[in-house]
Amino acid sequence: MADEIVSVNEFQVLARQALPKMYYDFYAGGAEDEHTLKKNVQEFQRIILQPRVLVDVSSIAMSTNILGYTISAPIMIAPTAMHKLAHPEGELATARAAAACNTIMILSFSASASVEEVASSCNAVQFFQLYVYKRRDIAVNLVQRAEKSGYKAIVLTSDTPRLGRREADIKNKMIVPQLKNLEGLMSTAVASDKGSNLEAYANETMDPSLSWRDIAWLKSITNLPILIKGILTREDATKAMEVGAAGIIVSNHGGRQLDYTPATISVLEEVVQAVGRKVPVLLDGGVRRGTDVFKALALGAQAVLVGRPVIYGLAAKGEAGVRKVMHMLKDELELTMALAGYRSSRILKLHSSIVSDHPMLTCHVQTLFLFVHSIRRPWAITEIRLVKGKRSSITSTLA
Numbered sequence: 001m002a003d004e005i006v007s008v009n010e011f012q013v014l015a016r017q018a019l020p021k022m023y024y025d026f027y028a029g030g031a032e033d034e035h036t037l038k039k040n041v042q043e044f045q046r047i048i049l050q051p052r053v054l055v056d057v058s059s060i061a062m063s064t065n066i067l068g069y070t071i072s073a074p075i076m077i078a079p080t081a082m083h084k085l086a087h088p089e090g091e092l093a094t095a096r097a098a099a100a101c102n103t104i105m106i107l108s109f110s111a112s113a114s115v116e117e118v119a120s121s122c123n124a125v126q127f128f129q130l131y132v133y134k135r136r137d138i139a140v141n142l143v144q145r146a147e148k149s150g151y152k153a154i155v156l157t158s159d160t161p162r163l164g165r166r167e168a169d170i171k172n173k174m175i176v177p178q179l180k181n182l183e184g185l186m187s188t189a190v191a192s193d194k195g196s197n198l199e200a201y202a203n204e205t206m207d208p209s210l211s212w213r214d215i216a217w218l219k220s221i222t223n224l225p226i227l228i229k230g231i232l233t234r235e236d237a238t239k240a241m242e243v244g245a246a247g248i249i250v251s252n253h254g255g256r257q258l259d260y261t262p263a264t265i266s267v268l269e270e271v272v273q274a275v276g277r278k279v280p281v282l283l284d285g286g287v288r289r290g291t292d293v294f295k296a297l298a299l300g301a302q303a304v305l306v307g308r309p310v311i312y313g314l315a316a317k318g319e320a321g322v323r324k325v326m327h328m329l330k331d332e333l334e335l336t337m338a339l340a341g342y343r344s345s346r347i348l349k350l351h352s353s354i355v356s357d358h359p360m361l362t363c364h365v366q367t368l369f370l371f372v373h374s375i376r377r378p379w380a381i382t383e384i385r386l387v388k389g390k391r392s393s394i395t396s397t398l399a
């Protein structure tokens with residue numbers, strides 16, 4: 001019963017029961033040692049919150065704005081491939097859930113429903129995630145179809161010149177169904193019967209020569225704003241600004257590409273600092289609790305994206321499962337804000353940008369001693385504590 005589920009992680013157990021092993025492993029798995037997959041969750045857990053009390057939290061504002069579109073909470077749906085392997089209604093159910101929750105879904109290039117089908121299934125604001133294949137005409141075709149169908153932005157995934165080595169998929173000989181967006185354009189059948197068919201297919205099709213120079217080409221084929229997904233360093237954040245990205249998604253692809261990349265939450269601040277509030281910075285990877293969302297906002301994210309929990313909700317309960325996942329995260333975030341002494345998720349973001357701009361933070365990062373720093377503003381008190389060179393807690397509230 002969906003009603004008996006009290007936390008997002010419980011959906012993973014239900015999804016495991018509902019799905020064939022090959023598909024469950026595909027969704028749940030990461031690359032190689034799955035170090036980054038685990039770190040994404042663990043690094044959230046290392047951050048401790050120090051609440052402020054006796055703040056009037058009788059009314060809490062959860063909504064935020066992404067590229068001019070208001071969403072009910074700073075929690076969006078990450079692009080994930082092939083939802084029909086999780087549930088027969090696939091992306092259509094996910095999109096309806098996004099619309100019901102008044103949030104943005106990013107449709108995967110590798111979806112099992114077409115851009116047109118998903119666009120016409122509901123009135124949610126949708127972005128389209130793009131992989132660039134060696135056959136550039138496919139990107140042109142899909143970007144133009146997405147634009148025509150009413151998608152509001154292109155999310156270019158930058159971390160997949162080749163597919164990460166996902167060992168469960170290799171063992172299971174993971175298959176690739178025909179991808180709906182490519183029907184009539186390209187077959188997804190691959191000759192190899194060894195290892196992961198998905199890996200063979202991806203490596204045959206993805207364009208490993210894609211580079212920063214190609215953003216100009218992408219801009220020449222669309223009028224939509226372009227967000228770049230897969231940024232983990234200040235250097236690449238700066239480059240993304242130089243090429244005119246409209247937004248950045250701090251992501252390590254949920255630990256499915258390069259293993260031993262840092263957890264996204266641990267590099268968020270570095271990216272936010274480089275971007276300097278010029279464009280929105282979003283984060284995905286390991287978000288499983290409202291407190292995780294709160295931590296990401298406090299460190300400068302405008303919103304987070306959720307990947308696997310959405311698929312698990314879909315696999316377990318279809319559209320209702322996705323709605324439940326999104327509602328649980330939103331409710332937990334609201335409770336976190338109340339208990340931590342916050343009235344608005346937007347104020348949270350303002351605080352953190354002050355924090356990350358402060359040079360003291362960087363110069364004390366290596367210290368082995370407790371470092372307490374507070375900044376006073378007419379409207380805010382922000383306090384950051386670092387222990388042994390790591391951020392250990394975040395406190396800030398309205399003055």
Ligand SMILES: Cc1cc2nc3c(=O)[nH]c(=O)nc-3n(C[C@H](O)[C@H](O)[C@H](O)COP(=O)(O)O)c2cc1C
Pocket residue numbers: 026027028040078079080081108109110129157229251252253254255256284285286287305306307308309311
């Ligand atoms: C099963 C699965 C499929 C994915 N497919 C895509 C995809 O097609 N395009 C993409 O840019 N990212 C894809 N991702 C990465 C997600 O967009 C996102 O970065 C990641 O899932 C976030 O981590 P989380 O699952 O811990 O929330 C996929 C992730 C998973 C788990």
Ligand SMILES: CC(C)CC(=O)C(=O)O
Pocket residue numbers: 081110163198202253256
């Ligand atoms: C079809 C795949 C390339 C989708 C993907 O990005 C993933 O599985 O992580």
